[in-house]
Amino acid sequence: MRSVRKRGPTAWEPEARTPTPRVKAADVSQVLHTPPQARAEAREDLAALAARHGLSVSGARPSLPEYVRQLWARRHFITAFATAKLTSQYSQAKLGQVWQVMTPLLNAAVYYFIFGVLLQTKKNVPDYIPFLVTGVFIWTFTQSSIMAGTKAISGNIGLVRALHFPRAALPLSFCLQQLQQLLFSMAALVMILLVVGVPPALSWLLAVPVLVLQFTFNAGVSMILARLGAKTPDIAQLMPFVLRTWMYISGVMWSIDVLLSEHSDLPTWVADVLRANPTAVYIDLMRFALIDSFRADNLPPHVWATAVGWALLAGVGGFIYFWKAEETYGRG
Amino acid sequence: MADNATLTDIDHVNDVKDVTAKTGVTGERIPTVIADRVDIVYRVNGTSAGRGSATAALNRIVRRKKTEKASGVRTVHAVRNVSFVAYKGEAIGLIGTNGSGKSTLLKAVAGLLPVENGKIYTDGQPSLLGVNAALMSDLTGERNVHLGGLAMGMTREQIKERYQEIVDFSGINEKGDFISLPMRTYSSGMGSRLRFSIAAAKDHDVLLIDEALATGDAKFRQRSADRIRAMREHAGTVFLVSHSNSSIRETCERVLWLERGELRMDGPTEEVLKEYEAFTEPKKKPRPAKA
Numbered sequence: 001m002r003s004v005r006k007r008g009p010t011a012w013e014p015e016a017r018t019p020t021p022r023v024k025a026a027d028v029s030q031v032l033h034t035p036p037q038a039r040a041e042a043r044e045d046l047a048a049l050a051a052r053h054g055l056s057v058s059g060a061r062p063s064l065p066e067y068v069r070q071l072w073a074r075r076h077f078i079t080a081f082a083t084a085k086l087t088s089q090y091s092q093a094k095l096g097q098v099w100q101v102m103t104p105l106l107n108a109a110v111y112y113f114i115f116g117v118l119l120q121t122k123k124n125v126p127d128y129i130p131f132l133v134t135g136v137f138i139w140t141f142t143q144s145s146i147m148a149g150t151k152a153i154s155g156n157i158g159l160v161r162a163l164h165f166p167r168a169a170l171p172l173s174f175c176l177q178q179l180q181q182l183l184f185s186m187a188a189l190v191m192i193l194l195v196v197g198v199p200p201a202l203s204w205l206l207a208v209p210v211l212v213l214q215f216t217f218n219a220g221v222s223m224i225l226a227r228l229g230a231k232t233p234d235i236a237q238l239m240p241f242v243l244r245t246w247m248y249i250s251g252v253m254w255s256i257d258v259l260l261s262e263h264s265d266l267p268t269w270v271a272d273v274l275r276a277n278p279t280a281v282y283i284d285l286m287r288f289a290l291i292d293s294f295r296a297d298n299l300p301p302h303v304w305a306t307a308v309g310w311a312l313l314a315g316v317g318g319f320i321y322f323w324k325a326e327e328t329y330g331r332g
Numbered sequence: 333m334a335d336n337a338t339l340t341d342i343d344h345v346n347d348v349k350d351v352t353a354k355t356g357v358t359g360e361r362i363p364t365v366i367a368d369r370v371d372i373v374y375r376v377n378g379t380s381a382g383r384g385s386a387t388a389a390l391n392r393i394v395r396r397k398k399t400e401k402a403s404g405v406r407t408v409h410a411v412r413n414v415s416f417v418a419y420k421g422e423a424i425g426l427i428g429t430n431g432s433g434k435s436t437l438l439k440a441v442a443g444l445l446p447v448e449n450g451k452i453y454t455d456g457q458p459s460l461l462g463v464n465a466a467l468m469s470d471l472t473g474e475r476n477v478h479l480g481g482l483a484m485g486m487t488r489e490q491i492k493e494r495y496q497e498i499v500d501f502s503g504i505n506e507k508g509d510f511i512s513l514p515m516r517t518y519s520s521g522m523g524s525r526l527r528f529s530i531a532a533a534k535d536h537d538v539l540l541i542d543e544a545l546a547t548g549d550a551k552f553r554q555r556s557a558d559r560i561r562a563m564r565e566h567a568g569t570v571f572l573v574s575h576s577n578s579s580i581r582e583t584c585e586r587v588l589w590l591e592r593g594e595l596r597m598d599g600p601t602e603e604v605l606k607e608y609e610a611f612t613e614p615k616k617k618p619r620p621a622k623a
Contacts (some may be wrong), residue, residue, distance in 0.1 A: 077479075161445060
């Protein structure tokens with residue numbers, strides 16, 4: 001029930017009205033300010049008034065070029081937010097930033113113990129340790145980018161509701177944070193490579209274009225899942241299972257090449273799917289760049305074209321898909 | 333519900349009041365914010381009776397076509413059919429009891445919360461005074477100043493230029509070098525002072541302030557009130573949400589009174605506050621309004 005009550009007469013209250021306890025103050029001001037029949041014109045008047053003075057609709061979605069421009073204007077925010085997230089991550093731990101390198105190394109150690117030692121996946125794969133560690137690090141980059149992207153909007157609803165910025169800044173920033181994290185891991189990887197005796201080579205420079213392509217792919221997929229996750233937060237519960245399945249078919253700890261040569265009876269479409277898998281492509285390219293015993297004939301055919309294709313498809317498609325719902329982010 | 337009768341009655345009151353009353357008299361005034369029959373609805377997931385249980389969730393999925401309540405999605409109608417026109421140079425107070433939709437309306441004006449029905453037209457980009465959500469408690473005050481500034485859309489140069497001003501204004505360093513400590517080590521007063529200082533560092537066309545005056549000690553409150561007055565001179569229009577009638581009186585010449593999401597009154601500060609104070613006065617028994 002409504003508990004609105006008048007508290008007694010006021011000087012400016014019109015005599016003609018007999019105020020009941022439920023009469024609202026607004027009724028009174030209506031009598032003061034306006035004739036009641038002005039209703040119809042007034043409705044159009046507000047929109048017309050806005051148009052006459054060149055006012056724009058608040059919170060409307062900007063055009064795609066304008067959106068890109070806004071996003072570019074916020075590039076410093078995107079990088080600062082990513083770095084801030086990264087450094088605040090371990091700031092309460094005693095070892096602090098050492099964990100940036102320790103966490104991926106421990107991860108790789110666990111996978112080495114299970115797949116290398118217990119399951120003997122390492123036979124037929126030369127330089128198994130760098131092979132495995134590269135796989136784990138590159139895979140983790142995609143996995144954590146996508147996980148972070150899924151929660152980019154739904155987990156930062158306070159930020160979305162408090163400040164005005166192109167929302168794509170959030171998934172992009174989280175992917176950038178993962179890229180920075182990966183660079184720490186790569187430093188650890190270089191140490192491992194040198195320790196196990198892989199010679200430094202000019203081909204290591206190929207790691208840069210591979211990372212650029214993989215980052216574009218990750219950002220695109222993150223934006224798609226950011227939009228899905230904003231609407232249906234349940235996606236975040238489902239993603240770990242999807243990602244784990246994806247990991248096991250991506251040849252992170254086993255060689256797709258060795259599998260296909262050992263099982264030549266497999267239907268060709270299986271081989272095609274395994275080789276076209278974007279994460280498998282990025283992982284193999286990085287192995288090709290870093291490990292000397294991983295040669296070009298271990299790579300699937302048209303590998304660079306596939307890598308560029310996936311990056312463009314996911315990057316451009318994901319960005320447009322995310323932008324299409326720009327004005328709806330932040331709804332409860 | 334018994335409300336329906338009064339609801340329709342109220343609708344057109346909100347619509348016409350401003351337009352005819354204000355533009356009719358002074359056609360020269362330039363509107364900066366126009367709210368046209370705005371409705372804002374929140375949807376909250378998982379609020380039906382058996383929210384946690386799996387069977388309840390399955391039930392929800394199976395019986396898709398049920399009412400929203402049965403499907404576990406509750407809607408909260410936070411703002412109902414509110415219309416107003418704000419003009420350049422105005423400082424407008426938003427008052428109302430807790431949960432009346434003031435902050436929600438402010439966020440919609442800022443374009444941060446989508447409206448369900450109606451439209452909000454604005455001149456440029458209104459900005460909400462507040463950067464709390466962008467700051468990270470594990471980072472130092474210094475880095476938070478940079479992060480907050482960037483989040484509000486300031487350039488790096490602008491932040492560098494105003495950095496000292498922000499730190500001095502917050503008074504964080506008055507008791508030692510606190511700006512280089514993580515924000516989680518700050519007292520709540522210190523934290524809110526720094527947050528206000530960061531937020532107040534930017535120039536705004538249309539400025540929306542949510543309860544910002546109530547932070548810090550008396551000395552800082554005075555300083556922030558001065559700062560807001562200065563910002564008002566630069567900004568075209570200021571909206572202020574506050575529970576402090578005195579700060580509304582000090583800052584605003586016009587007041588919108590929201591109650592249960594509806595615009596109850598819109599007028600000069602004194603008129604509206606008088607009604608509002610009568611409404612919120614807890615002691616006095618309501619008397620029948622007979623002369």
